[in-house]
Amino acid sequence: MNPxxxxxxxxxxxxxxxxxxxxxxWPTLRAFLSPVFSEPAGERWIKAGEVAQxxxxxxxxxxxxxxxxxxxxxxRATRGIWLYSEDGEAFTVYNARCTHLGCSYGFDKDRGxxxxxxxxxxxxxxxxxxxxxxxxxxxxTLETRVEDGFLLVAYRDFRExxxxxxxxx
Ligand code: FES
Numbered sequence: 791m792n793p794x795x796x797x798x799x800x801x802x803x804x805x806x807x808x809x810x811x812x813x814x815x816w817p818t819l820r821a822f823l824s825p826v827f828s829e830p831a832g833e834r835w836i837k838a839g840e841v842a843q844x845x846x847x848x849x850x851x852x853x854x855x856x857x858x859x860x861x862x863x864x865x866r867a868t869r870g871i872w873l874y875s876e877d878g879e880a881f882t883v884y885n886a887r888c889t890h891l892g893c894s895y896g897f898d899k900d901r902g903x904x905x906x907x908x909x910x911x912x913x914x915x916x917x918x919x920x921x922x923x924x925x926x927x928x929x930x931t932l933e934t935r936v937e938d939g940f941l942l943v944a945y946r947d948f949r950e951x952x953x954x955x956x957x958x959x
Contacts, residue, residue, distance in 0.1 A: 926951060
């Protein structure tokens with residue numbers, strides 16, 4: 791075979807092998823490594839509802855789902871918030887996880903407080919302060935803004951069981 795032709799064939803084979811390895815190898819490598827380099831969940835803005843439709847004077851629970859990744863496994867998780875407004879203009883929003891150990895709490899209409907059933911933590915409706923029980927701090931408030939008539943909430947989680955409000959990244 792002509793030496794020039796042999797060199798050309800060797801080069802073409804090498805390039806084609808490298809391309810094939812890249813096409814197959816890169817997605818596989820990325821799938822394995824992506825959890826290691828993925829960004830922390832941190833704060834994310836969610837649409838909580840249309841302000842004009844929101845009832846005032848009573849707390850409203852809003853749940854939403856989001857995709858979560860645990861190492862290489864992807865799944866769906868339900869998150870929650872409690873909204874409260876007395877005038878339909880100023881909103882107080884709490885993360886729906888109890889600050890003690892993360893249980894989901896409800897609203898006790900008779901007593902007018904939030905009640906966590908796990909260890910009977912009680913929280914004030916308007917301020918989120920601890921009224922009774924073991925929670926080490928008041929409910930975690932979340933930042934809000936109104937855009938195009940919708941209430942947006944900066945959802946994030948905070949460490950449980952500690953006195954300071956420390957964001958989970
Ligand atoms: S988890 Fe809420 S009081 Fe313990």
